[in-house]
Amino acid sequence: MESMIFDTAERLFRDHVSHGLREDAAAGQCPEALWTRIEEAGLHMALVPEEAGGFGVPASEALGLVRIAGAHGLPLPLAETLIANAVLARAGLALSGGRLTIAEGDGLQLERRGGAVHASGHLTLVPFARWADRIVTIAALDGADHVLSLPVKDLTVTPARDLAGMPRDDVAVDLDLPGANAAALPVSMGGMRRLGALVRSLATTGAMETILKMSVEYANDRVQFGRPIGKFQAIQQYLATMAGETAASRTAAEMAADSYDTAAFALNVAAAKSRAGEAAETVGALAHQIHGAIGYTQEHALHHFTKRIWSWRDEFGTELDWTKELGRAALSSPHDTFWHFITDSTAQGAMA
Amino acid sequence: MTLTAFPSPPPGADYDDLRQEVRAFLAKELADFPPEKRAESWNGYNRDFSRKLAQRGWVGMTFPKEYGGHARSALERYVVSEELLAAGAPVISHWIADRQSGPLILAKGTEDQKRAIVPRIAAGELCFCIGMSEPDSGSDLAATRTVATEVEGGFRVNGTKVWTTYAHVADYMILFCRTGKSDDRHGGMSQFLIDLKTTENIQISPIIDLGGEHHFNQVVFDNTFLPSDALLGQQGEGWSQVMSELAFERSGPERFLSSFALIEELIRLLRKDSTEAQQAEIGRLSAHLKVLRQMSRSVAGMLNEGENPALQAAIVKDLGALYEQDIPRLARSLLSRPAVPGGRDSYAAVLAYTELAVPSFSLRGGTREILRGIIARGLGLR
Ligand SMILES: Cc1cc2nc3c(=O)[nH]c(=O)nc-3n(C[C@H](O)[C@H](O)[C@H](O)COP(=O)(O)OP(=O)(O)OC[C@H]3O[C@@H](n4cnc5c(N)ncnc54)[C@H](O)[C@@H]3O)c2cc1C
Numbered sequence: 001m002e003s004m005i006f007d008t009a010e011r012l013f014r015d016h017v018s019h020g021l022r023e024d025a026a027a028g029q030c031p032e033a034l035w036t037r038i039e040e041a042g043l044h045m046a047l048v049p050e051e052a053g054g055f056g057v058p059a060s061e062a063l064g065l066v067r068i069a070g071a072h073g074l075p076l077p078l079a080e081t082l083i084a085n086a087v088l089a090r091a092g093l094a095l096s097g098g099r100l101t102i103a104e105g106d107g108l109q110l111e112r113r114g115g116a117v118h119a120s121g122h123l124t125l126v127p128f129a130r131w132a133d134r135i136v137t138i139a140a141l142d143g144a145d146h147v148l149s150l151p152v153k154d155l156t157v158t159p160a161r162d163l164a165g166m167p168r169d170d171v172a173v174d175l176d177l178p179g180a181n182a183a184a185l186p187v188s189m190g191g192m193r194r195l196g197a198l199v200r201s202l203a204t205t206g207a208m209e210t211i212l213k214m215s216v217e218y219a220n221d222r223v224q225f226g227r228p229i230g231k232f233q234a235i236q237q238y239l240a241t242m243a244g245e246t247a248a249s250r251t252a253a254e255m256a257a258d259s260y261d262t263a264a265f266a267l268n269v270a271a272a273k274s275r276a277g278e279a280a281e282t283v284g285a286l287a288h289q290i291h292g293a294i295g296y297t298q299e300h301a302l303h304h305f306t307k308r309i310w311s312w313r314d315e316f317g318t319e320l321d322w323t324k325e326l327g328r329a330a331l332s333s334p335h336d337t338f339w340h341f342i343t344d345s346t347a348q349g350a351m352a
Numbered sequence: 353m354t355l356t357a358f359p360s361p362p363p364g365a366d367y368d369d370l371r372q373e374v375r376a377f378l379a380k381e382l383a384d385f386p387p388e389k390r391a392e393s394w395n396g397y398n399r400d401f402s403r404k405l406a407q408r409g410w411v412g413m414t415f416p417k418e419y420g421g422h423a424r425s426a427l428e429r430y431v432v433s434e435e436l437l438a439a440g441a442p443v444i445s446h447w448i449a450d451r452q453s454g455p456l457i458l459a460k461g462t463e464d465q466k467r468a469i470v471p472r473i474a475a476g477e478l479c480f481c482i483g484m485s486e487p488d489s490g491s492d493l494a495a496t497r498t499v500a501t502e503v504e505g506g507f508r509v510n511g512t513k514v515w516t517t518y519a520h521v522a523d524y525m526i527l528f529c530r531t532g533k534s535d536d537r538h539g540g541m542s543q544f545l546i547d548l549k550t551t552e553n554i555q556i557s558p559i560i561d562l563g564g565e566h567h568f569n570q571v572v573f574d575n576t577f578l579p580s581d582a583l584l585g586q587q588g589e590g591w592s593q594v595m596s597e598l599a600f601e602r603s604g605p606e607r608f609l610s611s612f613a614l615i616e617e618l619i620r621l622l623r624k625d626s627t628e629a630q631q632a633e634i635g636r637l638s639a640h641l642k643v644l645r646q647m648s649r650s651v652a653g654m655l656n657e658g659e660n661p662a663l664q665a666a667i668v669k670d671l672g673a674l675y676e677q678d679i680p681r682l683a684r685s686l687l688s689r690p691a692v693p694g695g696r697d698s699y700a701a702v703l704a705y706t707e708l709a710v711p712s713f714s715l716r717g718g719t720r721e722i723l724r725g726i727i728a729r730g731l732g733l734r
Contacts, residue, residue, distance in 0.1 A: 220733060237725075237728070243356060243727050243730075244667050247355065247356040248640075248643050251646050255643070255646050270635070274635065274636060322635065323633070323634075326634075326635035326636075331619065337438075337616055338619040342638065342641055
């Protein structure tokens with residue numbers, strides 16, 4: 001199953017996600033036809049449990065799709081839709097199909113009005129909101145986490161974008177939600193911030209793998225002083241550093257994905273998002289150094305990837321947010337020693 | 353891009369029962385072992401400790417039972433190794449033998465060599481040293497000048513090895529030297545198993561490190577006679593044999609836990625009271641440690657499967673050395689508390705020891721620049 005879903009995704013993205021498609025998307029055009037193909041292949045449902053209509057791929061494999069999407073710079077909310085559908089399924093809400101996105105619900109107030117739940121407030125920097133059919137978010141009602149499925153057509157969306165030109169919109173919310181679109185989340189999966197951080201860590205890893213590959217190819221092809229620049233030791237050392245950072249990021253992100261829905265998830269995501277963000281700094285800078293001026297142009301594909309990893313660092317918690325959480329957990333843990341904390345895969349953090 | 357993939361260690365690789373057994377053993381054995389001794393990390397030498405560890409079955413764990421080993425997995429060995437390092441246990445007297453010399457003898461040695469040596473390694477009785485570096489052959493190992501010439505009944509060795517850690521107490525050395533001429537730079541090399549306690553005409557003299565300690569040595573071979581059965585593996589195959597040792601040598605938890613005593617001291621102090629900035633730094637340190645540990649466990653998993661993850665091991669060692677070298681800087685950026693060699697304040701003493709130790713971390717076992725060269729080649733640079 002793994003190789004099938006991976007192969008499908010890899011082939012689909014390789015054939016259809018071109019530099020031109022990324023350019024058009026950055027200019028505001030949603031690649032509708034590509035989304036249809038993604039839905040036809042069923043990729044958007046991969047993280048939904050079998051009993052809720054998914055096809056029973058282990059979560060760590062379904063999440064692996066996000067790394068592949070990142071490696072191709074896919075300008076569509078596939079990661080967001082995967083998470084949104086998984087959260088809807090967990091809350092027992094209808095899976096409506098279409099493009100979905102996710103948002104942290106801190107800016108929402110919920111109250112009961114008759115049989116419905118009234119939601120009001122603002123969601124900021126919502127990924128792909130204007131291309132999405134629904135925004136899935138989690139907010140508190142009666143002291144418990146509730147999942148909301150907000151139809152975008154009933155919201156006020158003000159366009160904004162991230163460094164890579166991808167929609168990151170402001171959304172004003174003021175509507176009544178029938179029971180079918182709001183439900184308590186029975187067991188917390190860690191909240192939208194954590195789930196978002198997980199997928200951004202995976203996507204960052206995939207994008208960095210592409211950046212590394214492009215940099216190796218460029219170093220082999222570009223000739224100066226009569227030889228490929230990859231023959232110069234300074235360039236080799238940069239590439240090796242990029243490989244180490246990318247490998248660390250991938251290990252961190254996959255460790256978090258492996259622990260999806262377990263006690264280790266909370267702190268593994270904190271480690272993954274902060275480690276990937278730190279790696280992005282180094283990998284982006286060195287890739288541009290290796291590429292010289294051509295890499296600093298719109299014409300060259302590199303910027304689609306470096307701008308994405310720079311943007312993703314800031315979403316769903318920055319390195320500072322996550323290292324603070326992890327550090328607080330380490331310093332306040334009941335373990336006798338730091339080592340006992342690090343090796344206890346069930347260690348819990350003090351929640352932010 | 354397979355170089356960036358570190359497959360997860362198999363499920364159940366935590367071996368929690370084993371871990372708790374090791375912890376209980378260490379709590380008892382090292383009850384009075386002070387932080388400044390723990391700071392020596394795997395450089396601490398104590399034969400009794402190694403023997404006691406062996407009695408528990410924790411030396412030669414991966415060796416076959418017929419050679420005194422315990423036929424356990426590389427991942428079980430990993431648990432024991434990391435617990436020893438995290439506690440700062442004095443392990444050097446069996447460490448090198450357990451990590452690389454034993455596996456090398458098992459892989460390349462004759463039946464007689466295996467029977468004579470391996471069970472004693474597993475009993476924690478033998479200390480090994482590595483005779484690779486020379487005055488004019490450091491990173492460039494192929495420039496080795498020490499030569500073993502075939503004579504009646506064996507070989508005569510001439511040359512000088514340096515930086516040989518613990519040669520002054522070791523029972524055996526695995527010597528890397530030249531045995532013939534070859535057009536190939538890497539040809540004509542061999543390895544020998546040398547009994548340091550009985551072989552004549554070997555002169556071992558101390559080299560004192562910048563911390564004032566005697567860890568490493570110069571070892572001079574002056575027409576030293578080695579019997580033919582001292583040859584380890586194939587004559588002329590020394591280069592590829594050495595290369596296959598490196599994944600064992602480079603990927604273990606000792607490549608990022610060498611400063612761990614200082615981390616524990618630092619966190620002990622910050623637990624009482626910490627600012628947000630301090631918490632964030634400890635969080636960063638925790639994230640890096642979790643990830644390095646996972647990468648290193650992944651390599652142990654690959655070794656267990658009989659793969660040769662030499663490139664992944666080079667990545668672990670490069671990242672690991674950066675990490676363990678950075679700990680004194682980090683500590684100094686979080687606490688204003690001077691280093692005092694041998695000071696009564698354990699933090700100050702551990703900081704002092706660690707500051708003097710860290711420069712060696714990106715030299716020993718292959719320098720940072722050499723590792724990165726290996727990684728770059730692995731990336732497919734033409
Ligand atoms: C604490 C400690 C313990 C040791 N224990 C042992 C032991 O038990 N047995 C043993 O055999 N050896 C041991 N060594 C030696 C160790 O393996 C060598 O120090 C190491 O291989 C580097 O060799 P060198 O010191 O001669 O430095 P050199 O090789 O001379 O290197 C000096 C500098 O030049 C750089 N350099 C060299 N070649 C290149 C290149 N091609 N490209 C870019 N940069 C380059 C190096 O990276 C380094 O920065 C130990 C060393 C230390 C510090």
